[in-house]
Amino acid sequence: MSVLKIKDVSKIFASGQVRAVDNFSLEVADGELVCLLGPSGSGKSTLLRMVGGFERPTSGVMTIDGEDITHVPPEKRPTGMVFQSHALWTHMNVFKNLAFGLKLRKVAPDEIKRRVDAVLDLVGLNGYGTRHVAKLSGGQQQRVALARSLVLEPKILLLDEPFASLDQHLRERLREEVRDIQQRLKITTLFVTHGQDEALSMADRIVVMRDGRTEQIDRPEVIYREPQTPFVAGFIGTMNLIEGNVANGMFSKAGYSTPLPVSDGPAILAIRPEALDLAVTGEGSQGKVHRVTDYGTHGLVDLELNDATRIKAMVPHPDLFKAGQTVTLTPKAIAAYRDGVVIHRA
Amino acid sequence: MTVSDAGQPVLAAPESRRPIGLLLVAVPVLLVIWLIIWPIISAIIQTLWMRLPEGGDTFSLETYRFFFSDGYSLSNLSLTLWTTGVCAILLLVVCLPIALYLRFSDSRIAAYVQGLAIFPMFVPSIILSFAFIRVLGPNGTVDLLLNAMSLPKIRSPYLTPWGPVIGLVWDNIPLTVLILLSGLGNVSNQAIEAARDVGAGRFALLWHIILPRISNSVLVAISFAVLGIFSAFTLPYVLGPAAPEMMGPFMQRTFRELYEPRTAITQAVITFGFCIVFGLFYVRSVAKNRTP
Incomplete structure (x- = not known):
């Protein structure tokens, strides 16, 4: 049972000008995998480094299983971190990289061998013990880095963009493997990424961060389908965010209008490309086709409203559309935001 | 193309x-x-x-036979070896902490420390020698200060084997620090953090992670220092004892004062023989680094 609690944690860097993490709170349940997702500079890596003990919080408290670890140095924390650059020790072979932490804990040599062999087996590197780490591929090095953390059986596993330096294919394969291992070991995990695909495919819950603060914490499908702020709506997946005005229950923007049953005033209309139906002829609001991209399984149509605002629509038959055509737009699902919060969803 | x-x-x-x-x-x-x-x-x-x-x-082989059977020549050689060894150890003891501090410190003071560590590079040996005499020599600054405080004089290292040791260590600090610092540049912060993450304290970090990663730099720094110290002339000549003396002043005296060029050349060849061992260490280390 390993529960990580972060309460009102802030980090202000020495200059006093940069508030990297601002009053952040989170509870990660036993065996849960939580992704910290956000753009560069959102404070997600700083937060992870604070949990790992590599940065000291300016204020707030962090506990693991109720034990205050806020000021415990990294070498004494029950956490294991996997770094973006693998951070393997190139003067040691694979076995020595994995055995180093166990030797420091004065584990008996037989037990060290048993545990290293077991974890190498777990990450699919059986028989690689004597290999020099510099001669392994990027994916194998990342597996060794993961194994190095797992062999110490940490209470909390911390992953700092571990797949960022790998190619797309390898990244997809490794994230599945890591998720499998995490679920098999039921290890509480905090995972930092700026890749939404990674977060959506791996996490039990996602924390979307912006400027050191939490924008939304929820399950991946909720984050995708019901973003609470325009920032989350724009950051997760592709979203058309149209800034316009509501008058008498009608949202309008540059010739495009749609019913929106909210009070009069400015609003941001959010429509996913897959929730926007297009028709070449017919009644309704109009846009002009700018570009059509055929992805084989579907097509993406770039549209321009009258004031050159660009929006996207996903269509099953892209061959029906051509650049220059005027089309009618019919949204199947919309959300509307005002003052940074959701005011309507349908 | x-x-x-x-x-x-x-x-x-x-x-x-x-x-x-x-x-x-x-x-x-x-x-x-x-x-x-x-x-x-x-x-x-x-x-x-x-x-x-x-x-x-x-x-x-007469001149070699003479050198290795002459007590004075051998004591000069052993003084040179002793001075070189002590200087090498002291350089590591002094320069490694400085280099570690400069590599891992984020403080602004580090820039001043680096400036101070590099400063001896711009001071000619002869100036350093006279500064040493004025500070640590008989009736030098230290003696005057001790006298002002009614304390007894120190036993000055001037004209003892420790005189050249102090001077040579001071003179070799900049190059040694720069070489070690360059080696430490190859130790990434994440490698250090990963070691701390698995439980390494300061000593384990230094012994198991940092030193193995900079072993080549240590070897290069020591080789350079040893090569310079073994054949040093000015500092041992000005600060060292008259007898025994280091090989540099010994060769010069044999050549200029005793008019024995063949003996002086033999001393030079023997000195070269010792230096080339460290030269080979350096070449081996460079070759090892360049091996793909």
Whole structure:
């Protein structure tokens, strides 16, 4: 049972000008995998480094299983971190990289061998013990880095963009493997990424961060389908965010209008490309086709409203559309935001 | 291959560039052969061939036999070895903490510490020697300060074996710090953090992670220091004892005051023999680093 609690944690860097993490709170349940997702500079890596003990919080408290670890140095924390650059020790072979932490804990040599062999087996590197780490591929090095953390059986596993330096294919394969291992070991995990695909495919819950603060914490499908702020709506997946005005229950923007049953005033209309139906002829609001991209399984149509605002629509038959055509737009699902919060969803 | 508008290759093929590369390197190589390799060979030949009174030359190890059976020569050699060894150890003891501090400190003070550590590089040895005498010599600044506080005088290291040691260590700090600092640049912050993450304290970090990663730099720094110290002249001449003396002043005195060029050359060849061992360490280390 390993529960990580972060309460009102802030980090202000020495200059006093940069508030990297601002009053952040989170509870990660036993065996849960939580992704910290956000753009560069959102404070997600700083937060992870604070949990790992590599940065000291300016204020707030962090506990693991109720034990205050806020000021415990990294070498004494029950956490294991996997770094973006693998951070393997190139003067040691694979076995020595994995055995180093166990030797420091004065584990008996037989037990060290048993545990290293077991974890190498777990990450699919059986028989690689004597290999020099510099001669392994990027994916194998990342597996060794993961194994190095797992062999110490940490209470909390911390992953700092571990797949960022790998190619797309390898990244997809490794994230599945890591998720499998995490679920098999039921290890509480905090995972930092700026890749939404990674977060959506791996996490039990996602924390979307912006400027050191939490924008939304929820399950991946909720984050995708019901973003609470325009920032989350724009950051997760592709979203058309149209800034316009509501008058008498009608949202309008540059010739495009749609019913929106909210009070009069400015609003941001959010429509996913897959929730926007297009028709070449017919009644309704109009846009002009700018570009059509055929992805084989579907097509993406770039549209321009009258004031050159660009929006996207996903269509099953892209061959029906051509650049220059005027089309009618019919949204199947919309959300509307005002003052940074959701005011309507349908 | 990049192709220009005219359709001509912008960069020549590696095969056609090879003679130009060899030509560029030929001049310094020839200079090294002329100014270094040939004098060494010539010196060795001069010490091994003796002119007979009746004319003609004969192979002889007489000067070497004399050197290794002469107590004074041997005590000079052992003083040189002792000074070199002590200086090498002290340089590591002094410079490694400085280099570690400079590498891992984010403080602004680090810049001043680095400036201070590099400063001796810009001070000529003769100035350093006189500064040493004025500070640590008899009736120097330290003595005056102690006297002002009614404390007894110190036993000055001036004209003792410790005089050259202090001077040579001070003189070699900049180069040693710079080489170690460059080696420490290869130890990434994440490698350090990963070690702390698995439970390494400061000593384990230094012993298991940092030192193995900078072992080549340590070897290069020590090789450079040893090569310089073994054949040093000015500091041992000005600050060292009259007897025994280090090999540098010993060679100079044998050549200038005793008018025994063949003996002086023999001393030089023996000195070179010791230095080349450390030179080979350096070459081996460089070659190891360049091996793909």
